[in-house]
Amino acid sequence: MRHLHSSLSLTRRCLRIDKPRDTGIWFQKRHQTSTTDIKPVDLAYDLTSPSSLTSPDQSLILCHGLFGSKQNWRSLAKTFAQRLGMPVYTLDLRNHGASPHVEPHSYSAMALDISQFIQKQNLKKVNLLGHSMGGKAVMALALNKEINGPLRSLIVVDMSPASGKISSEFAAYTKGMLEIEEAEIKTKSEADKILQKYEHSLPTRQFLLTNTIHSSSGHLSFRIPLHLLSRSIPSIGDFPYHPGEVTWEGPTLFLKGEHSKYLNRHNIPTAKEFFPNMKLEVLDAGHWVHAERPMETVSAVEKFVKGVE
Incomplete structure (x- = not known):
């Protein structure tokens, strides 16, 4: 957990989100690359199984942030597995950890990678959680109607679906x-x-x-x-969808760090527009909510996942 805490200042500065750029020109640039041009890759992963399988038809997938890897979630994955009674998969997203190095490094590509992982593992009822960069990746998957079929619930940890510049x-x-x-x-x-x-x-x-x-x-x-x-700096700050273009109606939880600006009064309405059935929960933490408040994060996710009908 020490490295999770130590990376707080790094992530805050590297993934700083400015005001969304919603001009028509920007919208066109964001949609020049079709997902049909993207070849998904096989992601490295760890599997944590519960001692008692109480939700055998469900799974939880965890996706890390920029410069992170699946090892950052190892401790929490064990706790999630026991508390939720389901297998927990922690992924290395493309160009991170032990996963392949390949372009483009975009959220559309990351979403397709995750979708391919779900298909190959034959997962049916997926609870999908992502933090920071991983949060944008899981949102991109949820908003893609061609691949979001297995998605049961979505959890986004301190990230919004807004586009902005990456810190120099x-x-x-x-x-x-x-x-x-x-x-x-x-x-x-x-x-x-x-x-x-x-x-x-x-x-x-x-x-x-x-x-x-x-x-x-x-x-x-x-x-x-x-x-x-x-x-890939522009792609890391980007998001592949425009507000009002598409929505995901499924149950969604946004976990916000009270002292973080990633989710704020400017972009929370944008998140609501994309995810109309979203819930917002605020924890006394900065951007690395799950590192600073691990047990509170587990409790919030457990209550949310078990409450989904």
Whole structure:
């Protein structure tokens, strides 16, 4: 859980959401790439099974945020499985963790990846949860009528379906990580010295370095595709649907961090327009709601999932 807490400041700055851009020109740009042009990939995942299977026809899928991975949810996955009595799948989204590196890094593509995972696992009644970047990915799936059939309920943790710019600091982080690879160093302490030029926060640097691996030559490198993600900055801030274009009528829970600005008075009405049957619950936390308030998050999700008819 320490890395979840330490990544709070990083995620807040890298996924800062500005006011939605709803001009006609922007709308056209967002829809130039058809989902028929996207080839889904097989996602890496972990499966956590409950000791007592009380909801055998259901499952819970967890999707992480930017720079995260399935390992960030390992502890909570165990708790969810026991409390809900159903299998819990934690995914590595494309270009993260052990999943394939491939373009485009868009929410339409991530939604298709998740849909393919659901089909291959033959899951029928899916409760789908996503945080931050993962939150946008699961919303994109829910709003795609061609693939949302197995969806039973949707849980979005501190993210809105609004488009906005990504902080320029994201480019600085990728530049620092690329410099680490080019330096051919062997230890995280050496890597940290390089990152200090780009980020003063030690917890943030530690979180970035959780993505490091050792290459065959013994040098430190990153398991995330830095050049690809750098090119994908606009897509990370984007959202594939326009308010009023499509809705998902199913039960939806938005979990907001009281001290976070990702869900706010400007974009909550937009979320309501996309998801008319949404419920909003606010917890005393920042953007990393599930890390700062894990038991409260579990309780809120348990009450919501068990209350869905």
